[in-house]
Amino acid sequence: MDRRQLLRRSALAMSAFAFSRDSFAEAMAGMPVSQSAPGPQIRLGSNENPHGPSPMARAAMMEAVAISNRYQWDMNGVLRERIAGLTGHTKEHITLGAGSSELLGLACLWATRGKGNLVASEPTFKLWMPAARRMGMATKLVPLTTTKHNDLQRIMDTIDADTRMVYLCNPNNPTGTTATKTDMETFVQKLGPDRVLLLDEAYTEYYDSPSMSHLVDKYPNLIIAKTFSKVYGMAGARVGYALAQPGTIKQMNEFQAWANAGPSAVSMVGAMAAMKDLDFVGLVKQQNKLAKDVLYKAFDKAGIPYIPSVTSFVYFDNKPYAKRIPELLAGANIIGARSFEQDSTWLRLSIGTVPEMQQVASLL
Ligand SMILES: Cc1ncc(COP(=O)(O)O)c(C=O)c1O
Structure with a gap:
């Protein structure tokens, strides 16, 4: 692909992302099912951290507002270096x-440049x-196993x-389910060098089996x-x-719209401080576990099946319960229980604070 084609494709991709950004924002802003109850809303729909940002990140971001009149080009390198320090890599x-x-989106655009399909659960x-x-890329979706895990074997069989x-x-x-480190490594190995594995580890910090970052150099x-x-x-x-x-990384960066795009200086300063605030991360993990236990107990008591989760959300089956749980919670301004599978009674609820989950428990 020559540079002009590449830029045209990048521009097209960016307009695709921009379109979906606007429509997604509108959809999410309209997500509350009901506003019937008075008082503040409890948001349990997007796996947000109910405790953050950390005190150190907050202070750093407030201070960084003062330098936000300038482009902070060097900060990109500094943050990348700090992250590399976490994972034992280079910037x-x-x-x-x-x-x-x-x-x-960028990785997908890069991996499927030219043509092809992508496979996912x-x-x-x-x-x-x-x-x-x-962008014209076919997506082949593979159902989860009966235990709601990624079906690695079936995904492998779907590859063409x-x-x-x-x-x-x-x-x-x-679903909050995870594969073992060995199964993951076997999967990357079997995939072979010609196909990209885009591994999304948004939630690995919540549990004690670490990221697969050590495999990147291999x-x-x-x-x-x-x-x-x-x-x-x-x-x-x-x-x-x-x-x-x-x-x-170098090739992926070719597809970025513009060098100045990306996180703001204020956010990058916040991220650097957040990485150092290990006490806060410890507290978030501990509180998440306690709040999850409150929900599990309420589900057990109400006879609601659920998948034990290693993350900050829980997947559960509304089927045996007499009422529709999204509406029940929304009546008390607790929003976010929602479905991710067509014609399915399984729903996801994000984990809030312990008092928030106690409110959910008392409603159930
Ligand atoms: C699995 C997963 N990946 C990525 C993201 C997106 O995170 P970000 O806010 O960094 O774009 C989310 C957000 O909910 C997520 O659940």
Whole structure:
């Protein structure tokens, strides 16, 4: 592909992303099912961290407002270096995005340049997929196993000669299930060097089995997407990154719309502070676990089946319960229980604070 074609394709991709951004924002803004109850809303629909940003990130961002009149070009390199320090890589292994969803789109655009299809689970995190479809890329979706895990074998069997990329969300959103490290490595290995594995690790910090980042130098086809939106509590600040071999990062960056795009200086300063605030991360994990236990107990008591989750959300089956849980919760201004599978009674609810989950429990 020559440079003009590449730029045309990038521009097209960007307009696809921009379109989906506007329509997505409108859809999410309209998400509350009901506003009938008085008082503040409890938002349990987007796996946001109810505790964040961390005190250190808050203070750093407030201070950084003073320098936000200037372009902070050097900060991009500094943040990439700090992240590389976390994962034991170099800054050339890292590219930043305004949230990891931007980079999921970018990786997909790069991996499927020319033509081809991508394979992913159903349901999974699909926010970036409409853009891929508008770019003319076929998407082959593979059902989860009966235990709601990514079906690695079936995904492998679905790959054909045109497959350029496999997207795996591990742990998976919306189900909160995870594959073992060994199964994941076997999967990358079997995929071979000609197909990209885009591994979305938005939630690995919530549990104790770490990221697969140590495999990046071994497998040139592995791209890992990570975010500051979840355990670090910075969803609105928009900072994410992709980790891959330097050659891949360099090629992916060719598809970025503009050098100045990406996270703001204020957000990057916040991310650097957030990485240092280990006490806050510890607190978030501990509170998430306690709040999840409150929900599990309420589900057990009400006879509602659920999948034990390693993340900050829980997938459950409304079927045996007499009332529709989204409406029941929305009546008390608790919004966000929603469906991710067609004609299914399974729903996802994000984990809020312990008192918020106690409110959910008392309603159930
Ligand atoms: C699995 C997964 N990946 C990526 C994202 C997007 O995160 P970001 O805010 O970094 O764009 C989310 C957000 O909910 C997610 O659940």
